[in-house]
Each structure stands twice: as structure tokens, then as C-alpha cells.
Amino acid sequence: MNQFDPARSIQDLQYFGEYGGVNPSIEDSSTFTFLAANKMEEVFDGKEQGCYLYGRHWNPMNHYLATAIAKMEGCEAGIVTASGMGAVSVTLMQLCQSGDHIVSNRMIYGGSYALMKNFLPKYHVTTSFVDITDLAAVEAAITPNTKVLYTECMSNPLLQISNIPALAALAKKYNLKLVVDNTFTPILFSPVILGADIVIHSLTKFINGTSDTIAGVVVGTQEFIHSLMDVNSGASMLLGPVMDSLRSASVLKNLHSLPVRMKQHSKNATFIAQKFAEKGIRTIYPGHESHPEHELYKRDAHMGYGYGGMIVIDMVTKEKSYQLMEAMQYANVGYLAVSLGFYKTLFSSPGRSTSSEIPEEERDAMGMTEGLVRISVGLDMDIEETWNRIEGCLAKIEEPAMA
Numbered sequence: 007m008n009q010f011d012p013a014r015s016i017q018d019l020q021y022f023g024e025y026g027g028v029n030p031s032i033e034d035s036s037t038f039t040f041l042a043a044n045k046m047e048e049v050f051d052g053k054e055q056g057c058y059l060y061g062r063h064w065n066p067m068n069h070y071l072a073t074a075i076a077k078m079e080g081c082e083a084g085i086v087t088a089s090g091m092g093a094v095s096v097t098l099m100q101l102c103q104s105g106d107h108i109v110s111n112r113m114i115y116g117g118s119y120a121l122m123k124n125f126l127p128k129y130h131v132t133t134s135f136v137d138i139t140d141l142a143a144v145e146a147a148i149t150p151n152t153k154v155l156y157t158e159c160m161s162n163p164l165l166q167i168s169n170i171p172a173l174a175a176l177a178k179k180y181n182l183k184l185v186v187d188n189t190f191t192p193i194l195f196s197p198v199i200l201g202a203d204i205v206i207h208s209l210t211k212f213i214n215g216t217s218d219t220i221a222g223v224v225v226g227t228q229e230f231i232h233s234l235m236d237v238n239s240g241a242s243m244l245l246g247p248v249m250d251s252l253r254s255a256s257v258l259k260n261l262h263s264l265p266v267r268m269k270q271h272s273k274n275a276t277f278i279a280q281k282f283a284e285k286g287i288r289t290i291y292p293g294h295e296s297h298p299e300h301e302l303y304k305r306d307a308h309m310g311y312g313y314g315g316m317i318v319i320d321m322v323t324k325e326k327s328y329q330l331m332e333a334m335q336y337a338n339v340g341y342l343a344v345s346l347g348f349y350k351t352l353f354s355s356p357g358r359s360t361s362s363e364i365p366e367e368e369r370d371a372m373g374m375t376e377g378l379v380r381i382s383v384g385l386d387m388d389i390e391e392t393w394n395r396i397e398g399c400l401a402k403i404e405e406p407a408m409a
């Protein structure tokens with residue numbers, strides 16, 4: 007598995023600006039001129055590829071960023087979108103038509119869950135939500151109308167790891183497209199190399215890493231990306247979630263430090279997760295042997311980058327989780343905010359925020375209890391000092407009940 011190196015793939019890109027700049031030039035134009043009128047006709051007809059027409063279709067900077075992430079994921083092509091949800095929605099709307107069916111991991115980002123549960127049924131696209139670690143349940147949910155198998159490589163918020171090779175085998179057997187949201191684990195996992203057909207990211211999180219932009223990306227085969235951009239039938243072209251070139255340029259510059267950042271996030275999270283566990287607080291972290299997919303992680307991930315920057319701890323009650331988060335913000339451990347992948351540590355209560363779209367009884371069934379705190383561990387250079395602050399916060403609130 008470790009032959010393919012996503013970091014090397016981005017390191018080796020050579021993008022020059024118009025005047026030899028070491029960064030590509032930003033094309034600040036919504037429309038492009040043609041020297042010959044018949045050429046424009048050919049582009050509209052889809053007969054001519056590779057030249058620029060109109061900014062919603064393609065613009066050079068979006069092309070650079072999409073290609074860079076496609077390379078990082080080991081695939082042929084990509085498109086960038088104005089948000090991660092834009093990437094999820096155009097992909098599913100391109101792959102499915104009225105009457106089609108999706109089998110999805112039940113433990114996914116709340117917005118993706120709500121899209122499949124509440125929105126797509128308006129267009130007669132229905133979804134069965136299953137426990138993705140139960141491969142027999144996944145297979146049993148597949149019907150003759152199923153077109154897509156959907157999961158997150160590391161799922162929000164319980165950090166469950168999907169068995170991509172096994173899901174890819176099922177997708178192949180039933181002729182489905184395996185779509186994987188890799189937002190929590192860029193660089194750590196290469197789902198396409200493991201057999202997935204399409205990978206999605208919310209660039210808003212680790213990939214951009216500066217919490218200043220909402221953005222997304224879809225990568226896959228050239229054929230699929232062309233279908234999304236088709237002027238007559240492409241979901242991205244027609245629904246129009248285009249990213250601005252200035253934003254693409256800033257995300258591309260941040261992409262270059264992603265491998266270094268992921269290593270540091272992993273290093274810090276490993277330290278903090280160990281400390282929480284030593285305190286007797288139930289801690290979910292893929293680096294721990296107690297994590298149900300610990301062995302699977304070691305088998306499928308690029309282990310040089312560690313176990314990722316996300317930790318979940320169980321403070322048992324909602325009150326204690328709220329007290330801890332407020333205390334940690336006061337002690338400047340980080341910020342009480344949703345999202346992830348920032349230089350500063352971010353923490354939130356998933357049940358009441360990013361997973362609140364999932365009904366309470368379903369959250370309970372998945373073990374998404376109300377005392378959980380999701381922590382995106384920052385890039386702190388002195389993580390021991392950060393832990394001392396967290397320890398001070400834990401001492402201030404009531405002793406957390408042993409779980």
C-alpha cells in the first residue's frame with residue numbers, strides 16, 4: 007500500500023506563472039476570448055477540450071488546484087467547488103437519477119446525511135443508511151436500483167474507519183460507484199488507490215487549514231469529471247457551485263504544507279489522546295489498540311503520517327462536556343468552534359452541532375452520546391504545556407465519571 011506517496015505527488019508538481027513566477031498566475035477573468043468564432047462553437051459542443059470558455063465551466067486556477075488534489079489522490083482529474091457540500095451534492099446528483107438508490111454509511115457528516123435523508127427524496131433518490139463496518143448489512147441493503155455506495159474514510163464524529171478495499175469489492179460485484187469523503191484523512195489515506203471510484207473533500211478543513219475559506223473538491227476519472235462539467239448535462243456546470251479563482255490560489259498555496267501539518271496534528275493528537283486515556287476518560291482515537299479499526303488503520307493508511315488530528319472524548323454528561331469546553335477556551339487551549347484542521351485546537355459537542363441533523367434515537371443507536379467532545383488538535387509546538395492547561399481545566403470541573 008505504501009508505494010504511492012501523496013506528499014511526493016504534490017511536491018513534484020511544477021506550476022509556473024505567466025512570467026515564470028513560482029506560483030501560477032491568477033486568471034482574474036470570468037470570460038475568455040477566442041480568435042476564431044468556429045472554435046467557440048466546438049467548445050460548446052464538447053468537441054474541443056482544454057481551452058477556457060467561461061469561469062463557471064473552468065478557469066485556470068481552479069484547474070491547477072483540482073489537478074493538484076487529483077494527483078494527491080492518485081486519480082486522473084478533479085473539479086473544485088464552492089463548498090464541501092457542493093462537492094457531495096453535485097456528485098450524488100450526477101450519479102443518480104429519479105428512482106435510483108444509495109447505500110450510505112449511517113455515521114457521516116450531518117449535512118451529507120440530511121442531503122440524502124431529506125433533500126434527494128424530493129427527486130425520488132432514496133438512501134438506506136447502514137453500519138458500514140457490517141459488510142453483510144451493507145450487501146443486504148443493495149437493491150437492483152442501487153447506484154452508489156457512500157462512506158467517509160474516517161467518519162464524523164466517532165472516527166470509525168471504513169474498510170475501503172472490502173467496500174470496493176462489493177461495489178465492483180454490484181456495479182456501483184464507491185464514493186468516499188476523505189475530509190478527515192487527507193494524506194493519511196488514499197481511497198482511490200484502495201479501490202474507491204470517487205473521492206470528495208471539504209477543502210474547508212485540513213487541506214486549506216487556515217479556517218478562512220469554504221471550499222470543496224471531487225476527484226475521479228477524467229470521464230466522470232467531464233460528465234460533471236458537461237455544458238448540457240453536468241451537475242456542476244448546471245447547478246453552478248463554482249469556486250472563485252482568488253480563493254483557489256490561496257488553497258493551493260496551503261496545500262503545499264499539508265503533509266507537514268498532518269504529521270504535526272497526528273503527533274499532538276497522539277500525545278493528548280494518551281493523556282486523556284490515562285486519566286480514565288473514555289477516549290476514541292485510531293492510534294489506540296482499543297479502537298475497533300486500529301488494525302485496519304495500520305493496514306490501509308500511509309503510516310508515516312500517524313493516526314490523524316482528531317480525538318473524541320466522552321465526558322459522560324452534556325453539562326461536563328460544556329464545562330470542559332468553556333474552561334479550555336478560557337485557558338486558551340483552543341476555540342469552542344465547529345470545523346477542524348486549524349492551527350489552533352477546535353472543540354465542539356458533535357451531537358448538538360455537526361451531527362444535529364441526525365435524529366436523536368439514531369445518534370443513540372450509533373453511540374453518539376451527549377457527553378462527547380470532538381477535538382481537532384492544533385499545531386502546538388509545545389503540546390506538553392497544552393496538556394498542562396487541559397489538566398488544569400479537568401481539575402476545575404467535577405471529577406468526570408469513569409466510563
Ligand SMILES: *Cc1c(COP(=O)(O)O)cnc(C)c1O
Pocket residue numbers: 089090091092115117118158162187189190208209210211220221222
Ligand atoms: C465539513 C464537512 C463537509 C462539508 O463541507 P463544507 O465545506 O462545510 O461544505 C463534508 N464532509 C465532511 C466529513 C465534513 O467534515
